[in-house]
Amino acid sequence: MSISRDDILQIATLAKLSVEESELPELTKDMAQMIAFADAINAVSTEASDFDNINGLVNVMREDVVEPSFSRDDILKNAESQDDGFFLVKKRS
Amino acid sequence: MKYELVSGLETHVELATNTKIFCSCTTEFGGDQNTHCCPICIGLPGTLPKLNQKVVDYAIMAGLATNCEISPISKMDRKNYCYPDLPKAYQISQYDMPLCKNGYIELSNGRKIGITRIHIEEDAGKLVHQRGNTYVDYNRGGVPLIEIVSEPDIRSVEEAREYVEKLQMIMRYIGVSDCKMQEGSLRCDVNISLRPVGQKEFGTRTEIKNMNSFTFMEKAMKYEISRQADLLDSGQPVVQETLRYIVEEDRTESMRGKEDANDYRYFREPDLVTIEVPAEKVEKFRAALPELPDPKRHRYIEQLGLPEPDANLLVKYRKVAEFFEAASDGVKNPKNVANCIIGQIFRRVENEAQKEAFEISIPPEYLRDLVLLLDSGKIKMNLLKSTLEKMLDSGKPASEFISENDLAGIDPDTLKTLCTQALEQNPNAVSDYLGGKEKALKSLLGHVMKNSRGRADAMEAEQLLIALIRS
Structure with a gap:
C-alpha cells in the first residue's frame, strides 16, 4: 500500500498534530515503511471468528444493578485541571 | 427548479x-x-x-x-x-x-x-x-x-x-x-x-x-x-x-x-x-412484546367501532390506552368510555408529560361501573357526565354520588310536569322561541334539568318541550 503526502496530512489532522512542510517527505517515507511491515498480516487468513478472544467466551455480561459511584473528589483526583466539580479543558491557543 | x-x-x-x-x-x-x-x-x-x-x-x-x-x-x-x-x-x-x-x-x-x-x-x-x-x-x-x-x-x-x-x-x-x-x-x-x-x-x-x-x-x-x-x-x-x-x-x-x-x-x-x-x-422476546400502537389503533377502529381521531388520541399514550381498555371491559359501547376520557378526563391532564404518566384520581373500574349504569339505562348521559366530574374531583366511585332515587330514573308523568312548569314559569323564553330564537329552548331545558336534579334525559326533555310549546 502506498502512502501519499495527503494521507500524512489527513492522519496529522485526525491526530491533532501540526506537521511542518519540511517534515513531510521524511514522514511519508517512514510511514510507507511501517505500513509495508504491517502488510505481512494480509497474508494471514482473516475470518471474523479468528479475531475472537482466545478463551472462546461469549455473552459475558452483568446484571443491571446500581452500585455506588465514586466520590467526586476521587473522580477528579487525577485531573490535570478542574474547576467547580468539572474537568476543565483549557482552550488550545 | x-x-x-x-x-x-x-x-x-x-x-x-x-x-x-x-x-x-x-x-x-x-x-x-x-x-x-x-x-x-x-x-x-x-x-x-x-x-x-x-x-x-x-x-x-x-x-x-x-x-x-x-x-x-x-x-x-x-x-x-x-x-x-x-x-x-x-x-x-x-x-x-x-x-x-x-x-x-x-x-x-x-x-x-x-x-x-x-x-x-x-x-x-x-x-x-x-x-x-x-x-x-x-x-x-x-x-x-x-x-x-x-x-x-x-x-x-x-x-x-x-x-x-x-x-x-x-x-x-x-x-x-x-x-x-x-x-x-x-x-x-x-x-x-x-x-x-x-x-x-x-x-x-x-x-x-x-x-x-x-x-x-x-x-x-x-x-x-x-x-x-x-x-x-x-x-x-x-x-x-x-x-x-x-x-x-x-x-x-x-x-x-x-x-x-x-x-x-x-x-x-x-x-x-x-x-x-x-x-x-x-x-x-417477540412473544412478550406488548400490542404495538398501530395494531392497537386498527383494533380500536375495526373491532371497537371507535372513530379514527378518537383511536389516535387513545393510542398515543400507552397508559391512556391501558386505562381505556380496562374501563371499557364489558361495556356495550366503548365509544362512551372514549368520550369520557377524551372529553372530560383529558381536560384535567394538561400537558404531554401528564398524559404520558396519566395519573388520575380514579381507577378505570370506577369509570367502567359508571358507564355500565348508562348501558343498562339506569342513568342518562347528562347524569353520567356530572357524576364523572364529581368522581374525578374526589377520587370516589359513582355509588357515592348516585342515589337509588337517581337510579330509578324519571317517569314520563314527572317529566311532563317538570316541562309544563318550566313553560309556565318562563313565558318570555317561550315567546322568544316562537319568535325564532332557538337558544331560548336551552334555558327552558336548563330549568327542567335543574328541577329533576339531573335525572331527566336531555334529549327526551327537549323533544317534550318542543311538543308542548307547539301543542
Whole structure:
C-alpha cells in the first residue's frame, strides 16, 4: 500500500498534530515503511471468528444493578485541571 | 427548479436501564456534575468494561418492535475520535455487526421507511463551553444508547416528523426509553439532500446534528432544504459537511467537514467478548412484546367501532390506552368510555408529560361501573357526565354520588310536569322561541334539568318541550 503526502496530512489532522512542510517527505517515507511491515498480516487468513478472544467466551455480561459511584473528589483526583466539580479543558491557543 | 427531498435519520435513544452500559453507575438524569462516575466511565487506564445484559435485551426489543432481524452474532467496536466528551478518545459502539438490521416503520400515508440498522453504544459526556474553556461533566458518559439508522426513504419534513413520533411512541410502548426530547433521551441527526424531481441519483448530502425538539427539527430541515435549493439553482455545489442548527437565528452553520468511516479507524473492541443471541431468546422476546400502537389503533377502529381521531388520541399514550381498555371491559359501547376520557378526563391532564404518566384520581373500574349504569339505562348521559366530574374531583366511585332515587330514573308523568312548569314559569323564553330564537329552548331545558336534579334525559326533555310549546 502506498502512502501519499495527503494521507500524512489527513492522519496529522485526525491526530491533532501540526506537521511542518519540511517534515513531510521524511514522514511519508517512514510511514510507507511501517505500513509495508504491517502488510505481512494480509497474508494471514482473516475470518471474523479468528479475531475472537482466545478463551472462546461469549455473552459475558452483568446484571443491571446500581452500585455506588465514586466520590467526586476521587473522580477528579487525577485531573490535570478542574474547576467547580468539572474537568476543565483549557482552550488550545 | 423543482427538487425532491431525500432524507434519512439517525435517531439516538437513551435506554431506560438502571445502570450505564459498561459499569454499575446510575443512569439517572441530572445530578451534580461528575457524581455518577467511576474509573470505568471516565476511561481510566487499566479498567475493563462489562456489558449490561439489559442493554442487549432492550435493543432486541426495539429491533423486534421495528420489524428488524436480530443478528445471532454481533460484537462491539471502537470508534476513535478525539474530543473531550469522550474520556477514552474512543466510543465503544458497533460497526459492521449491529444487533438489529433491515427493519421498517410504516407511516400513515402507507409508505414504509426502512431501518438499516439498530446498534448499541455508549453516550458521551456533556461539555459546557464558558469563558474560553470547556467544562466536562461525565455523568452522561457511558449511558446506554441505541442508534436507529433509517434508509434515505424520507421525502418530506412531515414524514420526518411522523417517523420520529412513531419511533418515540413505539419505544415508550415497549418501555425501553422515556424518549424525552427535552432531556436529550431522544435526539436526531438529519441527513438532507435534494435532487431534481424525476432524477434517480442522490445529490450531495449534509447532516444536521443533535435535533432535540420536533419544532427545531422541522425548522432546521426547512431552512436547510431552501439553502440547498438556492445553491443548486445558482449552479453552486452542495458541500458534504456536518451542520449545527442555530435556533436563535434560524439557520444552519458548518461544524466540521464530514468524517468518513475510515477516519474513525473502527476496530474490534478487544475488551468485550462476542454477543450471541440464540433464536429461542429472540422468539421469547417477540412473544412478550406488548400490542404495538398501530395494531392497537386498527383494533380500536375495526373491532371497537371507535372513530379514527378518537383511536389516535387513545393510542398515543400507552397508559391512556391501558386505562381505556380496562374501563371499557364489558361495556356495550366503548365509544362512551372514549368520550369520557377524551372529553372530560383529558381536560384535567394538561400537558404531554401528564398524559404520558396519566395519573388520575380514579381507577378505570370506577369509570367502567359508571358507564355500565348508562348501558343498562339506569342513568342518562347528562347524569353520567356530572357524576364523572364529581368522581374525578374526589377520587370516589359513582355509588357515592348516585342515589337509588337517581337510579330509578324519571317517569314520563314527572317529566311532563317538570316541562309544563318550566313553560309556565318562563313565558318570555317561550315567546322568544316562537319568535325564532332557538337558544331560548336551552334555558327552558336548563330549568327542567335543574328541577329533576339531573335525572331527566336531555334529549327526551327537549323533544317534550318542543311538543308542548307547539301543542
